[in-house]
Amino acid sequence: MRREPPAVFIKPPQWLLAVRHGVETKVYRTGDIAKYDTDGSIIYLHRKDSQVKLRGQRFELSEVEHHVQRNFPGPTNVVAEVVERQRQRTLFAFILSNEDNAREATAGDSDSRLFHGATEAFTVAVTAVEAQIRQSLPNFMIPATFIPLVRMPYTTSGKTDRHRLWDEAAALSSHQLLTYRRRNAAGQSRTPSTQAERALQAIWADVLGLPASNTKADDTFFNLRGDSIIAIKVASFARATGLHITVADIFDHPPLCDLAEFGLQNSLKGAREVTPFSLSLIQYPEQYLHQLKLLGLTPGSSEIIDLLPGTHIQNFFNQRQTLHYYTFQLAGDVDEQRLQAATAAEGLLQVILRELPIPFQHISGIKDLAGYSQALWEAEATGNNVVAGIPTKFILLSDIQAKKHILNIRLTHAQWDSVSIPSLLNDIALHYNGGHLVQTSDFPAYLFFRNQQPREKALDFWRQCLQGSTMPRFISSPAPINGHAASSVSRKAMIVDNRFLSPTPQPPVGITLATLIKASWAHVLSQAIGETDIVFGQTVNGRNLPLSDIYNILGPCLNVVPVRLRIEPCMTVRDLLHLIQSQHIESTRYEFLDLPELRNIVPHGRQQRSSHPSCLCRSVCLAK
Structure with missing residues (x-):
């Protein structure tokens, strides 16, 4: 683990000592500039340095600027900035590539145009630069939008006016942003040509609320304001067209043309021909069935074609x-x-x-x-x-x-x-x-197909996810009531009047309501048991397997999978939300394993708190 520089941990300033009497432990200097409001709350203003946080990841804008400038042809001035538009934060790169003809904007030049139209030469250069920087930077540090500048704005003190760039970019309409889309090497946006590309084009246009003509083959889903919530809809609609695309695949293959090609290569499978009794846990199924008939436990006229666990x-x-x-x-x-x-x-x-x-x-x-x-x-x-x-x-x-x-x-x-x-x-x-x-598939076909998935790879994922985890210890069973054990007390129906319920909270852009619920439950568990390493179960629909017609199968495909969260003291709410959602997206590939199988991968010393032989998680969050 990389150590932070010593200057990050400092002695508490005098004003803090006046508030925290007698506490002189070192504090963490975040680099954030904030102020107190009149009601005592703290209002975040900006960073002291160029460090920003995007998708739960913290990085330096100067590093993005360095890589873009190094790969852009000719003399170039680059400014990277995270801009919030419609409650969604996006990384922009502002490019001034022709400084000879550039005019410097003064602080009073507020009415002058800053942004230039995207020429063919600029879009060709951006395509090449993006390909180069992807080799050295992670995805969250790749600018979603490159904007050419007529000139660079400066403040009265001679510094780059980042706030003006931020304001101008935030004011762009969705249609204006589309003019800065990534294009192909010929400088022209390619129209989707294959059947799979046209199918995805129609789906993207539908879920994003865009004209189909504005969605091109080399567009990326997230550049068009797509988020993880909309990605779930895309994956569902794509299955109906015969393309098996999961939410994780959309993150891994963001351009439309790449996603369409992947969907074809990973096309949906129909029900495979199965061998009867191959999944049966009974060693001699024919003899077992014969005994059932002799005992009169099966109708004499029926023919049992298979035994499935x-x-x-x-x-x-x-x-x-x-x-x-x-x-x-x-x-x-x-x-x-x-x-x-x-x-x-x-x-x-x-x-x-x-x-x-x-x-x-x-x-x-x-x-x-x-x-x-x-x-x-x-x-x-x-x-x-x-x-x-x-x-x-x-x-x-x-x-x-x-x-x-x-x-x-x-x-x-x-x-x-x-x-x-x-x-x-x-x-x-x-x-x-x-x-x-x-219907091309049914529940028996689902059971066979689920059994044929790469179990070792799935076990490795969950083994890494649960490494070092412990099962939470809850309060013991309720005390007897009037001399009767709690388990013997009769159950009564409870009617909940929704007029007295709080309205459904609106999660941040790019975060699902299920993620918000899981974050809330993680906080409740952490407070209840006094631990920051939390494990609980989540119900999933279990229909992410590449099996055709899987959404029409009538059967209990749902499953319970673990959610493991380590809540750090310096973690913000947004950090926690992104952590939960990222883990969920990755786990959709491996949600076919039953909990008893996962129990075996947890070290025995860590299992002793769980008393039920088939249970790994002692609390389950019903957020699907």
């Missing part, structure tokens, strides 16, 4: 017998036979034996549909033998006139996740209206 999440939900009820209101005429046939269509439910009949019941002539439906589910919820039978059930309720209906669907959580329910409803509607389900 349940995922950790499925086992988790099965152990807890988690049944969920969905109620949908229908209006008009409903054909009972067509609806029953639609709910029993082959391939509709993927986590169930297909030969087992799915219960369908129709109750008509009901006066109070809502009350009857509520009473029906409350009665079923108190039963003890629901899961012992078939957990899936469809009940259609109709009023006296048969014009209003309620369709009740009962499922166990081991069959579905939040992504599955819309697909289930769409498929039922498709079958009801005479359509046919066309």
